[in-house]
Amino acid sequence: MTHPLRSDARDNRERILDAARALFAAEGLHVPMREVARRAGVGPATLYRRFPTKQELVTEAFADQLRACRVIVDEGLAHPDPWRGFCLVVEKTCELHARHPGFTEAFMAAYPNAMDFAAARAYSLRSVGELARRAQRAGGLRPDFVLGDLILMIMANRGIGAASTTARVAASRRFAALVIQAFRASSERVPLPPVPPLGPASPG
Amino acid sequence: MTHPLRSDARDNRERILDAARALFAAEGLHVPMREVARRAGVGPATLYRRFPTKQELVTEAFADQLRACRVIVDEGLAHPDPWRGFCLVVEKTCELHARHPGFTEAFMAAYPNAMDFAAARAYSLRSVGELARRAQRAGGLRPDFVLGDLILMIMANRGIGAASTTARVAASRRFAALVIQAFRASSERVPLPPVPPLGPASPG
DNA sequence: ACGCTAACGGACGCCACCGTCCACTTCGCT
DNA sequence: AGCGAAGTGGACGGTGGCGTCCGTTAGCGT
Known part of the structure; x- marks a missing residue:
């Protein structure tokens, strides 16, 4: 069923993904499919045949970033100092998302049916949860995080x-630094408000 | 030459503003003008005659919030403890913006020609700047803020x-609390990265 | 070299939103 | 009550994104 693609088709597929990556990174996910096709130098039909839904295109286009996410938390977990590892995760995650605004949208389930994203997201969250526990035990991260x-x-x-x-x-970068300040265990801490049940982002 | 509006016209104007406030607060600024008109029970032409551009409608609709903004910083300035006043400004500002997502867009010059907004924004920022200076002098706010x-x-x-x-x-609310933690002067502070030149928000 | 077929992309119809025009209605003054 | 002007909303043409169809092109196996 899944015949190997013909050479020109494979080529076009790559060019579509390149175009999508560039446009998504630069402007977010709201770019029209047509725009991606135009930039890739292919017709709309080709784009739609290769990626019937925008979701699939997004998922493929951000595969690199998704892998980067995994690497970031793995590196954090591997760091000898859990708190320092946690800080690294915060910093690099912020930078990754700042570099690819569209990725955040996808990651945040703005497209709710992104199965691949959901799985990777869950993995990253579970790992960073483990890291956070260690960092709390080590005393760097505030206990109520x-x-x-x-x-x-x-x-x-x-x-x-x-x-x-x-x-x-x-x-x-500055934001990440401030966040780390906020997360740091400190003698002069005040209690935080309760954690809200964070559902998926609103359409607004 | 600005004749006072006829009674029915005034009535419609009010209903348009009510509809706009409800829709903007609920869904943000992206709602179609048509939708506002429909909700207000008037035709599109009426809406466009009263508010030729979306910007004017937005400005009028969020006049209350803009006034609230002023009140917040004034209250902050009036507080006997500058640091506590600053914290109140942060908390109330966050809540205000959380309650009216569309307001943030407008406030952030997503619509760049919002003269009224720009002026009010400048006033608020100047005032809160003064408050911050006092809070820093009092030792509550970190010096590199x-x-x-x-x-x-x-x-x-x-x-x-x-x-x-x-x-x-x-x-x-929780976010505001974390931010305040980050802004608090602390013995165990680490230097922050430089402040970036924050231009207007990107279209993405 | 040649034909089969996968692959292509221009063109089409659809729909939502936009901003304006105009024939009709309603207010408000006398 | 009646008239002029302010006010109204339905209707229209324009634009832009969407997803699909189909006649044409060009890879690839023989």
């Missing part, structure tokens, strides 16, 4: 929209 | 999208 705070952070991070990628990354 | 951090926070806060207003407000 919960995983929801990390999701909160990623959602918040996506709110940071600047004109250029450079500016966005810079802003995100 | 800058106004850009507050804008960063508002932008980040808008990223928090939850299904219901209640959930969004709850999430925003």
Whole structure:
């Protein structure tokens, strides 16, 4: 059933993915399918035959970032100092999402049927949860931190929209530093409000 | 030459604004003008005659929130303890924006020609800048805080999208608490990355 | 070299939103 | 009550994105 693609077809597929990556990274997911096709130098029909739904295109286009996500948490877990590992996860995650705004949308289940994304997301969250437990035990991370705070952070991070990628990354870097400050266990801590039940992002 | 509106016209104008407030608060600014007109029970022409551009409708619809913004910073300035006043500003601002997602978009110059908004925004920022200086002098606010951090926070806060207003407000509350932790002057502080030049929000 | 067929992309119809025009209605003044 | 002007909303043409159809092109196996 899944015949190997013909050479030109494979070529086009690659060019479509390149175009999608470039456009999604630069402008987010709202770019029209047509635009992707135009940039790839193919007709709309070709794009739709290769990726019948936008979701599939998005999933394929952000496969690299999804892998990067995994690498980030794995590196965090591997770090000898759990708290430092946790900080690295926060910093790199923020930067990753700042560099690819569209990725955040996809990651956040703005497209709810993204099975692959959901699985990878769950894996990353579980791993970072383990890391967080260790960091708390080591005393670096505040005891009342919960995983929801990390999701909160990623959602918040996506709110940071600047004109250029450079500016966005810079802003995100400072944001990450502030977040780490907030997460750090400190003698002068005050209790936090309860964690809200963070459902999927609203369409607004 | 601005004749007072006829009674029915005034009535319609009010209903249009009510509809706009309800829809903008519930779904953000992306709602079609038609939808506002439909909800207000008027024709599209009426809506367009009263508010030729969406910008004007938005500005009018969020006049209350804009006033609330002013009140928040004024209350903050009036507080005997500058640091506590600053915290109140952060908390109330986050809640205000969480309650009216569309307001954040407007406030953030997503519609760049919003003169009224720009002026009010500038006033609020100047006032809160003064408050921040006092809070820093009093020792509550970290010395390397800058106004850009507050804008960063508002932008980040808008990223928090939850299904219901209640959930969004709850999430925003916890976020505000974390932010305050981050802003608090502390003995165990680490230097922050530089403040990025935060231009207007990107279209993405 | 040649034909079979996968693959292509221009063109089409559909729908939603936009902003404007105009024939009809309603207010408000005398 | 009656008239002029302000006000109204249905209807229209334009634009842009969407997903699909089909006549044509070009890879690849013989």
